[in-house]
Amino acid sequence: MRKLITILSLFIFAASITSCTFQPALDEHGNVSIKPQGQVMRSHGISEFKKIKQRLQISHDPKYTRPIARVAKRLKKVINMPEAEWEFVVFKDASPNAFALPGGKVGINTGLFAIADTDALLAAVLGHEISHATAAHAYQRMLHATATLLGGALLYHALEQNDIDQPEQKLAAYMLVTYLLETLPLSRKQEYESDRIGTIYMAQAGYDPRQSIELWRRLSHHHDTTQKPEFLRTHPEDKKRIHSLRAFMPIAMKHYRAGKNAE
Secondary structure: OHHHHHHHHHHHHHHHOOOOOOOOOEOOOOOEOOOOOHHHHHHHHHHHHHHHHHHOOEOOOHHHHHHHHHHHHHHHHHOOOOOOOOEEEEEOOOOOOEEEEOOOEEEEEHHHHHOOOOHHHHHHHHHHHHHHHHOOHHHHHHHHHHHHHHHHHHHHHHHHHOOOOOHHHHHHHHHHHHHHHHHHHHHHHHHHHHHHHHHHHHHHOOOOOOHHHHHHHHHHOOOOOOOOOHHHOOOOOHHHHHHHHHHHHHHHHHHHHHHHHHO
């Protein structure tokens, strides 16, 4: 019985140390704090972006690059990343996607322009993606993965020391539980946060944050409605994202109106 209590205690401890990695970058008033990522993460982002540019085709078509340049110019004024080496690159890819890496590196696929066909919609996309970097979401995931491995190592050691049969199966159960109850929910939390931070960035840059709802409404038509259940996904369902944005919109609109009044 004592062994069981010890193992259960270690199991709970191992799982709990992974639950402390999400540090919100947005308060209840819509104020955004820039989370430090460290030189290692910035260097990694810059290095990975360089590799992506070598691997993928870059578009220099003005119908893509000009609106990105316009929107990026306004967003950079309101996003406080003094150490960012900003770079916005359009890639020839039909999928409607975009991404941002630590260090101020942002990629936009040409396929996205069929959905985000206005500057405001592009601001919603870029604001969302850049917020992943400013909120240090990649760094949080790295810490979470490290904590998960550490917890697993501690648990496995305790299992072996207590002569528990088939410790590998117990460790596998821990990893599965951690993935379902901590890793995936962390990713979904980060997505919700980036949705909200993105509206603040676009609002402060002078774009109507309500267009973020329109963006996700349009994207929902391009996503597979037969996807796996949300608890098995890294991203929330589109309808839940839209509901979350609508609930947050009064705060985003305050920032939008404040910017308009200041003009």
